[in-house]
Amino acid sequence: METNRLLLTQATPEDIERIMTFEQDPENRKFVFRGTYEEHLREIDDPNVGIYVVRKKESQQAIGFLIYDLDLESERFELRRVAISEKNQGFGRELFNRVFEHAFEELHMNKLWLDVYHDNEVGIHFYESLGMVREGVLRQNHKEDRGMMDQIIYSVLKDEYFEKK
Template sequence: MSIQLRPTRPADIPFVYETEHAAENRPFLLPWTEERHRQALAHPDIRHLIVEETETGRAVGYVIIAGLTNPHGSIELMRITISAKGKGYGRQVLRQVKRWAFEEQQAHRLWLDVKEANQRALNLYLSEGFVIEGKLRECLKTGERYESLLILSMLSSEYRD
């Protein structure tokens, strides 16, 4: 099943919040409050999108992209969160975001961070051509333990190749 991206509306915020706080997603995110998501909808530097099945219009996730006003052409993929796992929606979203960033926005660089323990997402990013730039060692405290973030990016020249 194919997906489409559309701007998030205020009425979508409960779905976004629920998806973000789902047991299978929460360990891999730094969740926002509903109010923070609402603020992002009007922020000029952020693009907040709902992922929908094209055929049914059913919401299956959301995406947050930042850096729209970055003078250096560096766009951040802040978050892809999918509620319906194992259907290839994440890969489809990632490909649409890459196309948008490099073809429509003429970005020079698309980057993201991912928790080191999130192997499913890391494998997806690597298989789609992202390169690991570095590691922020034990930079996040979760309960009584620390987690590391990996920084990945793709340059426009790599996307074209």
């Protein structure tokens, strides 16, 4: 997959350490779940999981990653993890627009959804700016170093995507 400025390459075992570095980055670690090497290796081998390294097209420099799960029977695309190291340059919006296209136009999913911690104000604002709909809150659903965390569910349906396109 690619955009004007980004190239998304399927992750290989050689990419796992880099992905873990993005997960553990101080700017990301508060909001991005951190997987183990073994978990990422299983994700690479799972046909219902997409795990991609996000690179700048021009330099091939890795600037992030994304992981998604597919529920083919229910036509659901769960965007599990996304991290971009170069913030405020439009890469996130460019990436998400491509992911929406991939989910709805190429994979023919009915729904793309994600969860975001309640204290991730930047993420919440970003998802809302993309037109994602807040579905609800999973209250105190995940334990983190900073306590029990609410997870807010955001989604886009196929019909909504095509109406806005």
